[in-house]
Amino acid sequence: MKLLLKNAYLLKDPFSQIQKTNLLIQDGKISKIGEIQEDADQVYDLSGKLVMPGLVNCHTHAAMTLMRGIAEDMNLEDWLNKKIFPIEAKLTAEHVYYGTMIAQMEMARKGIVAYVDMYFHCDSVAQAAVDFGMKALITRGLVDIDGDGERRLKENILFFEKWNGKDGLIEVGFGPHAPYTCSLKYIDKVAYVAQQLNAPVTIHLYESRSETYQLEDILSTNLANCKVIFAHCVHLKDEYIPLLAKENFFVAHNPTSNLKLGNGIAPIKKLLDHGVQVCLGTDGAASNNTLDILHEMRLATLLQKMNDPSNITVEQALCMATIFGAKASGLTSGKLQVGEDADLIVLDVQRPWFLPFENMKAHLVHSASSLDVFATMVKGKWIYYDGNYPTVQIKEIIEGFENSVRDLTQNNV
Ligand SMILES: CSC[C@H]1O[C@@H](n2cnc3c(O)ncnc32)[C@H](O)[C@@H]1O
Numbered sequence: 108m109k110l111l112l113k114n115a116y117l118l119k120d121p122f123s124q125i126q127k128t129n130l131l132i133q134d135g136k137i138s139k140i141g142e143i144q145e146d147a148d149q150v151y152d153l154s155g156k157l158v159m160p161g162l163v164n165c166h167t168h169a170a171m172t173l174m175r176g177i178a179e180d181m182n183l184e185d186w187l188n189k190k191i192f193p194i195e196a197k198l199t200a201e202h203v204y205y206g207t208m209i210a211q212m213e214m215a216r217k218g219i220v221a222y223v224d225m226y227f228h229c230d231s232v233a234q235a236a237v238d239f240g241m242k243a244l245i246t247r248g249l250v251d252i253d254g255d256g257e258r259r260l261k262e263n264i265l266f267f268e269k270w271n272g273k274d275g276l277i278e279v280g281f282g283p284h285a286p287y288t289c290s291l292k293y294i295d296k297v298a299y300v301a302q303q304l305n306a307p308v309t310i311h312l313y314e315s316r317s318e319t320y321q322l323e324d325i326l327s328t329n330l331a332n333c334k335v336i337f338a339h340c341v342h343l344k345d346e347y348i349p350l351l352a353k354e355n356f357f358v359a360h361n362p363t364s365n366l367k368l369g370n371g372i373a374p375i376k377k378l379l380d381h382g383v384q385v386c387l388g389t390d391g392a393a394s395n396n397t398l399d400i401l402h403e404m405r406l407a408t409l410l411q412k413m414n415d416p417s418n419i420t421v422e423q424a425l426c427m428a429t430i431f432g433a434k435a436s437g438l439t440s441g442k443l444q445v446g447e448d449a450d451l452i453v454l455d456v457q458r459p460w461f462l463p464f465e466n467m468k469a470h471l472v473h474s475a476s477s478l479d480v481f482a483t484m485v486k487g488k489w490i491y492y493d494g495n496y497p498t499v500q501i502k503e504i505i506e507g508f509e510n511s512v513r514d515l516t517q518n519n520v
Pocket residue numbers: 168183187191192195225226227247248249250284285311314364390391394
């Protein structure tokens with residue numbers, strides 16, 4: 108299958124100049140950029156539109172769309188213990204499928220091509236990603252404080268064997284939840300298994316003020332040898348920052364969730380200055396309440412500028428949302444060049460807030476909103492195009508989602 112995207116403005120990566128050009132996409136990959144004479148099966152005239160690398164959401168719990176708006180104005184501890192955990196105890200595979208589907212529809216609408224998930228009923232998450240055509244690094248959330256950690260780890264291993272690499276869309280990793288729900292011994296064991304399987308790990312770290320464990324202890328486990336995405340890192344002691352500057356470590360910054368749950372602002376400027384690889388996440392829809400990486404990119408940037416506007420540049424912001432997220436997730440390249448998967452988004456830039464055109468990169472960070480996203484493509488397939496979701500039956504999904512919410516909230520509100 109050959110697709111021709113004609114007359115588009117192209118931003119190949121955060122550091123390149125925008126140029127007007129054409130892209131040929133063949134069998135899911137970018138096969139040519141420039142003058143194209145070849146015939147294609149489908150031709151799209153993208154005059155007035157900008158094509159750029161798709162955004163990556165490096166920390167979420169997709170199915171928590173089911174709990175969006177259910178617990179507002181609470182701190183992390185009460186939010187989790189009083190509201191979220193009791194509802195999650197009732198989750199079924201079917202609920203997670205529909206919750207994940209709705210999350211994916213939202214993310215695709217907002218220009219996200221790939222996400223990193225930590226949750227339960229992972230077969231449902233993976234099935235939803237494959238059915239929708241979105242890329243996902245999926246981890247089984249692992250906890251051992253209740254003595255049932257081994258069973259969960261076995262489940263994660265079986266899930267790895269079944270789904271890792273599926274359709275070039277799915278990567279499977281391991282998700283020890285946090286140092287306050289996992290013993291050091293358990294984190295060590297999970298990381299050992301992940302290392303043997305060459306699988307990535309993601310874990311919540313230093314999200315709230317009450318998290319006072321020692322980073323040296325966490326990094327004395329096998330985690331040090333794994334590719335790890337540390338979500339949050341808000342309450343890091345200064346001396347811990349250099350310990351995270353490693354090729355195999357990434358920090359997923361979730362500014363909206365951190366503010367909304369009253370946890371504060373992560374030291375992103377300091378992390379970047381020390382060479383830590385920072386990417387962006389939304390966290391779940393129950394603590395955000397949107398799944399919008401363009402919004403996170405702008406908020407992250409503004410928060411770091413609070414004391415000094417030179418703290419973070421337009422290019423750094425775009426890198427966090429694209430290339431760094433791509434590298435952290437391992438799902439996509441974050442760049443549009445020949446030979447790469449066609450994981451891209453199309454923005455309608457014929458709007459007053461994208462003028463003057465010359466300063467487009469700044470507009471992408473500081474003026475754009477997700478409503479400017481016109482289309483989203485993963486591996487050469489449109490998963491969102493001008494108001495439509497070509498891969499799914501929207502009515503059936505909304506019905507399944509609404510039934511799931513009804514199941515979960517009966518006798519609970
Ligand atoms: C064990 S599966 C994932 C687990 O994480 C919970 N969760 C969602 N958001 C957060 C957050 O901000 N901090 C800590 N834990 C979070 C989710 O509800 C699942 O139980």
